[in-house]
Amino acid sequence: MNDLKVSIQTQDFDVAQLQRELGSLDTTGAIASFTGLVRSNNADRQVAVMELEHYPGMTERSIEKIMAEASQRWQLQAIRVVHRVGALRPGEQIVYVGVASGHRGDAFAACEFVMDYLKTRAPFWKKELTSAGEHWVEERTSDQHSAQRWGASPK
Amino acid sequence: MNDLKVSIQTQDFDVAQLQRELGSLDTTGAIASFTGLVRSNNADRQVAVMELEHYPGMTERSIEKIMAEASQRWQLQAIRVVHRVGALRPGEQIVYVGVASGHRGDAFAACEFVMDYLKTRAPFWKKELTSAGEHWVEERTSDQHSAQRWGASPK
Amino acid sequence: MLEILFFARLREQLGVGRLQVPYSDAVATLAGLQDHLIAEHGELWAQALQAENVLRAVNQDMAALDSALAAGDEVAFFPPVTGG
């Protein structure tokens, strides 16, 4: 297997289309996916707009590496990662990770693994524009703990 | 929260539509989903058709109970379960579990929990029609182990 | 009356998906009902219903052999489940 694709884009994405790509092999039994959405509230602040900045080049490279690592750790058939950048409003989709495998345990584990990486190591930054002004989102300790479950990851 | 829905049906389902229903609250930050597909191979047999039988009434009841239990264990906003019955061909969708939450850890855990239940306790039975004749699918020990992770579940 | 259901491999083995048994003291527990069915139908049913992995439900909840039965109950026998 090596059907790994990452896309960093401003436009929205179509979950059904991504899932069709993931399920194109007839040996695929399981697709686990995660979709992240902009919440209207974050720590009790009303979010009007979320701005996502990234490090072009490093983002794609680092996600390609983590997808390759996931493919070594688990029996997978395909991974799709889409991460939006730019200005997003509450309810909009931010991120998609979908993993296809013969069996569900591998699909779930790899999907969580890639998401934990995106939250803690991939070079994206969120700025919230709220009723109380704009500010950069702080890293969450719980995300760091999630990521540490997996042991050493590539730098 | 109590937006819990289960559907047992012969017709196919639309993942994008299900996901739109799950993401209809603007406090939703995370949607974890699982889609099961009919594989063309199972333990090296070529599957032509998979026939799914269920226990009408008990199936819906037992899945409603497990969704209610998931809602107590984790902070969730909505769950959708769709399980098809009847004759399905390789590549077709069998089952969908989608969970919406404010945060991804809860969404992932609840999605796996409900899937493990569907695999080990909900009254569905699969019969494979293969090149070597037809036979009922045997329970998998690995599924039983997956389900035991969660401790005691309702009978 | 008790309403008895059989599913999947068990239904095929026994050649019946549904039958009714008049309620009496002899079938006032799941074990009693099972013995009654075996006495009525013979060795094939004994093997099928007493198999180690057979599951049983009363009124659509999983149930153990010592469960009490009441008139009007729905009782089901089935093999290990394989959905999802």
Next chain:
Amino acid sequence: MLEILFFARLREQLGVGRLQVPYSDAVATLAGLQDHLIAEHGELWAQALQAENVLRAVNQDMAALDSALAAGDEVAFFPPVTGG
């Protein structure tokens, strides 16, 4: 020449997203480059670049302060990431 990039809060604090520094022995390590930038730009940069949670990358791989630099390298400084 070294290509230096700053992202997110760090870019806003320093008021610059990108600058170039001529390559020399003084900037042959990431620590050396950081000292050079602070010497050039003063206290605000010292606080920003030396903050405990600042991350650094060389040629798009995360890097420690003792990493060696070569002419043509791309070096980035940024705050903890918050994507996903």
